[in-house]
Amino acid sequence: MRVKCVVSYDGSRFHGFQVQDKERTVQGEIQKALKKINEEEVIIHASGRTDAKVHAVHQVFHFDTKKDLPPQQWKRAINHFMPNDIYILDASYTDDEFHSRYSAIKKEYRYLLSTKEYNPFDTNYVFQYGRQLDIELMREASQIFIGEHNFASFCSYDQYGNTIRTLYTFDIVEEDGIITFRLIGNGFRRYMVRHLVGGIIQVGAKRISKEILSEMLESCGTKKCLFKAKPQGLYLQEVYYEED
């Protein structure tokens, strides 16, 4: 049977999502718990990886199991073995057609940035930029990314695969000195959100123009965006499926 889980985690103390031999990872912690419950190794499949220090409000993963627990017991059972920085919000049986990664149709990321004075409580949760940014300039520039584009200039250097993605939403909202960047797309390659936000911040700081950003996008990887926002402010907010 296949179980679908929605999980929230504070990425501060993890070396990312994907399991690694010697480092503490989200997948590693969850698989350790599932091994105890299932009494055998269980591999989980997430909607995608998140990098070191990146958070998730609603990440989705699934796994297959022979353990026949009553549906409402999975959530409690897994949370029983979770460290305090991971929490399973929901767990339910799903059909075998469902795949956390391949069934996902949209993903939403949020990025938080502070224009205020440094706040030691937010150091792992909000990028402490500490200076003003021109919101209107950023809003204008963000719209060049909407639609289907080859985002090669905004992806990691080591990704030579398909870098064509569709971005549906790129909102920028400011409240009490905290700027929230909200991106919804059909998928995001590694470092793509951080490069998009990084480029937009450079426009908001008047270091580059919207036109330069546009040239980077159109160059399809020839003119790379060299500005990558820090991981600490990044949240995987939501993964959307047909059924939702």
Added chain:
Amino acid sequence: MRVKCVVSYDGSRFHGFQVQDKERTVQGEIQKALKKINEEEVIIHASGRTDAKVHAVHQVFHFDTKKDLPPQQWKRAINHFMPNDIYILDASYTDDEFHSRYSAIKKEYRYLLSTKEYNPFDTNYVFQYGRQLDIELMREASQIFIGEHNFASFCSYDQYGNTIRTLYTFDIVEEDGIITFRLIGNGFRRYMVRHLVGGIIQVGAKRISKEILSEMLESCGTKKCLFKAKPQGLYLQEVYYEED
């Protein structure tokens, strides 16, 4: 010359405020920075200690120095050497009569508690109680502590000194499932806030009555309060001085 500083710190990764030989402490980190700036050992004096994992929004300390920095440079100089979980909000020269501890006339603490489902992002910042509490019962009970009392039953076992203190305010506010307890008094002994809040939570959970809490207070240490709220939700919010 005497310098007065206002400092904010995330207590999560500290073994409390007071300097210790082998553990990471707030005082230890600040004194290391001041030694670099002053080129000699400097001892700081705070308004009071905070325990391991307890936070400070506005803690106050002072120190004496022979280093003749322009007033506006102290803040930047100290912050230059601070780790990311401590931040100096203000630093200014003050007269030699001023003492962070002895000149303080009032202190304000806040305690945050969540009645909502567990949130992995708040584990170090809000006590994850996860059940409902009767706010009206707690408000009523909190008022028995207002005024001058011998708080011996709500202090640490190892404190035999003067346990008489005056509590001016004990507010309880709920917003979106987060309850904020706000206490203002002329001083608080070790663990006193956590015992007062712990006792009140027991009343809100209907495990003890207001009368039992009252008996504890009147017993002056014979009937100890055994409920001590976790350190993670506690914040030293403000230290008040005559001059303010």
